[in-house]
Amino acid sequence: YGDDVRTELLGEHGAIFIDLLPTGRTRLADAQGTHDVEGSQTPDATLAGVRGQTEAFVRRIAGEEVDIPTAEASARSTLIGHAVMESARTGREVVVGT
16 A cells, blocks of 8 residues: 555654655654655655665765764664654654653
């Protein structure tokens, strides 16, 4: 069902929607409504991710500096992913520690 594939993160003051299909885009919701994040639209989110990773890899091999997440940021993103899955499974809010 490619008409609605997204991750939704809901908070007290708003939400973020990360859509994969039918079009890759990110939207923020707040008291004023829902707004597309400028520059986040792409016809194929998977292809855009692979392209970005490949370009960064090639640039780094060529000796260019590229932004690389820290180990802490990488570990935190993994914790957030696990929390999202647990929340989806249990239907409850999951707090991610620092």
